[in-house]
Amino acid sequence: MPRSTTASVAFAVAAKDLKVELRTKTAFVSSLVFAVLVLAVLYFARDKTTVGDFDLAPGALWVTFTFAGMLGLNRAFLLERENRALDGLRLTPASATGIFLGKVMGNLVFLGVVELVSLPLFILFYDVPIWSQLPILVAVIAMATVGFVAVGTLLSAMVVRTRFSEVMLPVLLLPFLVPPIVSAVQLTWRILALRPLSELTGWLSLLGSFDIIFFTLSLMLFEAILVE
Amino acid sequence: MTRRERALTTAHRGTIITGIALLGLVGVYVRALMFTPMERSQGLAQKIFYVHAPVAWAALLAFGITGLLSLLYLMLRDRKLDLIAAASAEVGVAFAVVMLTTGPLWGKPVWGTWWTWDARLTSTLFTFLLFVGYLVLRGALTDFEVRGRFSAVLGVMALVLVPFIHVTVYWFRTLHPDPVVMKPEAPSLPSVMLVTLLTSMAVCTLLYVGFIMQRYALAVLRDVREEEAAGGLS
Numbered sequence: 001m002p003r004s005t006t007a008s009v010a011f012a013v014a015a016k017d018l019k020v021e022l023r024t025k026t027a028f029v030s031s032l033v034f035a036v037l038v039l040a041v042l043y044f045a046r047d048k049t050t051v052g053d054f055d056l057a058p059g060a061l062w063v064t065f066t067f068a069g070m071l072g073l074n075r076a077f078l079l080e081r082e083n084r085a086l087d088g089l090r091l092t093p094a095s096a097t098g099i100f101l102g103k104v105m106g107n108l109v110f111l112g113v114v115e116l117v118s119l120p121l122f123i124l125f126y127d128v129p130i131w132s133q134l135p136i137l138v139a140v141i142a143m144a145t146v147g148f149v150a151v152g153t154l155l156s157a158m159v160v161r162t163r164f165s166e167v168m169l170p171v172l173l174l175p176f177l178v179p180p181i182v183s184a185v186q187l188t189w190r191i192l193a194l195r196p197l198s199e200l201t202g203w204l205s206l207l208g209s210f211d212i213i214f215f216t217l218s219l220m221l222f223e224a225i226l227v228e
Numbered sequence: 229m230t231r232r233e234r235a236l237t238t239a240h241r242g243t244i245i246t247g248i249a250l251l252g253l254v255g256v257y258v259r260a261l262m263f264t265p266m267e268r269s270q271g272l273a274q275k276i277f278y279v280h281a282p283v284a285w286a287a288l289l290a291f292g293i294t295g296l297l298s299l300l301y302l303m304l305r306d307r308k309l310d311l312i313a314a315a316s317a318e319v320g321v322a323f324a325v326v327m328l329t330t331g332p333l334w335g336k337p338v339w340g341t342w343w344t345w346d347a348r349l350t351s352t353l354f355t356f357l358l359f360v361g362y363l364v365l366r367g368a369l370t371d372f373e374v375r376g377r378f379s380a381v382l383g384v385m386a387l388v389l390v391p392f393i394h395v396t397v398y399w400f401r402t403l404h405p406d407p408v409v410m411k412p413e414a415p416s417l418p419s420v421m422l423v424t425l426l427t428s429m430a431v432c433t434l435l436y437v438g439f440i441m442q443r444y445a446l447a448v449l450r451d452v453r454e455e456e457a458a459g460g461l462s
Contacts, residue, residue, distance in 0.1 A: 151385070158378045162368035172365060172382065175358040179392040182400055202399065210392060217388060221381045224302055 006101065009094040013102025018109060020079060027075040028110065035068040035118040039125055057126040058188035062144075062181050064122070065115060066174075069145070072110045073152040074169055076103050077160040086160075096223040100153065107149045115141055133191050136200075140191065140207070144184035147211040151176045154218040157225045176214070183207040235448035242441025249438050252431035253279075256424065264424045276334040278424055282432035284327045284352070290320025290436060291359055291390070298383025301376060310376035311451070313383055314366055315443035317359050319436055324356040347398040354393050358386050372451070 004012075021028055042060040043053075080086035089099060119141070123130060130137060152173055159168040183203045190199050229237075260278040267274035297313035300306075331349065332342040343349065362382050369375040417425065 154381070154385075158365070158381065161374060161378070162365065164368065168365065168368060172361045175354050175361065175393070176385070176389055178354055179389075179396045182396045186400070206392075206395065206399070213388060213392075214385075217385060221302075221384065224377050224381050 004094065004098075006095055006098040009098025010101035010105060013089075013094070013099055014105035014109070017076065017079065017103070017106035021075075021106075021110065027072065028113070031068045031071045031110075031114050032117055034071060035064050035114055036121060038064040038067055039118060039122055043125060053126045054128065054192065057122070057128050057192060058185045060126065061122050061188060062185050064118060065111075065141070065145070066148075066177060066181060068114050068118070069111050069148055069152065070170055070173065072114065073107060073149070073156045073173075074159075074166055075110075076107055076153065077156050078165070081160050090226065096226045097219060099226065100219055100222040103153045103157070104149055107153055108145065111145055111149060112142075115145065128192055130192055133194065137188065137191050140184055140187045140204075143204075143207050143211055144180045147180040147207070147214055148177060150211070150215040150218045154222055154225065157222065179210045180207060183210070231448060232452050235445040235452070238441050238448075239445035242438050242445060244438075245434060245441065246438030249431055249435035252427075252434060256428040256431055259427065260424050264420055265418070267421075270338050273334050273337040276330050278428045280327060280330040280334060281425060282428040283323050283330065285429055286432040286436045287320050287323035287327055287352075287356075289433065290316045290323060290440075291355060291386070294320065294359070294362070295383050295387025295390075298380040299387070301380040302384065305376075307372070307376065307451075310380065311447040312440070312444050314363075314379065315440045315447060317362050317383075318443050319439045321356065321359050321363060322439070323432075323436070324352070324359070327352065328356060345397075345401070347394070347401045350397040350401075351390070351394040354397075355386075355390050358389065362386065372454075 039060060042056070042063060046056055077086070080089060119138075122128075152169075155172050155176070156165075156169055159165040159172065162168050183206050186203045187200055187207070190203075256278060260275050264275075264278075266272070294313045294317040297309045297316065301309040301313060335344070336342050362379060365382060366375055366379050369378060
């Protein structure tokens with residue numbers, strides 16, 4: 001039998017999660033419908049005579065991604081709680097690092113697809129002509145999502161062990177989302193307003209350093225969560 | 229001496245320290261109201277400053293200690309560290325509540341508004357909520373070993389997060405100057421006021437020590453009782 005490396009463990013865990021997801025599609029479909037609903041409801045959450053589509057759009061986009069992401073994150077370890085599958089996972093020689101990376105990958109794909117589908121709807125609903133700015137916007141979304149998912153994966157592994165885990169995750173996770181989401185909103189409105197790149201660098205570096213620091217930290221701390 | 233007796237001694241000492249600190253607080257207020265001159269533009273409202281700023285200091289100290297002890301707990305796995313970290317978070321949250329209520333009381337007459345999204349206000353609010361979350365998480369976990377590990381992980385994450393939140397909200401504010409915010413430049417304090425402030429800070433630190441000793445002792449006593457209950461069952 002080939003020796004399992006961290007990478008192979010990570011891919012196996014991610015593939016397993018995505019396969020479970022593909023077979024049921026419940027979490028994915030509900031997250032997506034939820035995202036569309038939030039986008040549509042937020043459109044009406046203002047006085048249209050004073051707040052234009054354009055002013056509302058960046059906040060609406062990120063509130064949507066945050067809420068939809070939170071639903072997705074809860075799923076990753078709830079899956080393992082059923083039939084105590086996490087104990088089974090722990091009994092295998094898979095390293096904590098591999099499991100964490102796999103869970104992060106699975107969540108990234110999950111949330112990435114939700115974002116990929118809701119982004120065109122966002123452009124459509126809020127009538128923001130951003131096709132020329134799309135690459136940089138996608139880059140910002142990717143960066144914010146990585147930070148979000150890294151911290152979210154670590155915290156969701158903790159909250160599944162508690163009672164009321166569905167409520168607990170937002171309570172613990174939202175303070176951690178202040179830096180990435182505020183940065184992302186700031187970047188998004190600048191991108192939509194066609195501001196020069198020099199106005200983006202400050203927030204981009206904040207977002208980038210959040211990603212690097214919290215990804216590393218979550219990776220290091222995950223072992224303390226998993227190992228009994 | 230058994231664990232229980234030691235905890236009771238700690239609790240007793242904590243009570244004495246708290247008593248001294250509370251007397252000190254009375255002293256601070258006598259000094260602030262009678263022997264410290266009235267600030268010209270803010271009037272009586274400025275007296276809140278002598279409790280608000282020291283309490284904010286104590287809250288920050290408490291949260292910092294929770295974070296550092298969490299880090300130490302993950303390395304050393306000493307249960308005592310976990311219990312002190314939790315006690316510190318509890319006391320910190322209590323101080324933060326005082327900070328967040330005295331702030332608006334001062335803000336209304338001086339700034340003309342109860343709350344503004346000023347950088348410092350915003351970051352303390354999020355820090356407060358973060359540590360409330362820490363306590364909620366502890367409350368939701370029953371196994372002491374799991375509780376210790378998980379809350380230590382959250383404590384370490386929080387320690388790193390707080391500076392990030394501060395930078396974020398600070399940039400947010402400076403990039404979007406809000407004309408409603410009339411935060412005065414911090415004036416260099418006259419020495420009479422400074423002495424009152426520093427005394428109050430010392431008193432609040434002492435109060436923190438007194439509180440934390442009592443909360444810690446309580447946590448140990450609870451622990452002991454749980455152990456006894458478990459022992460009685462087996």
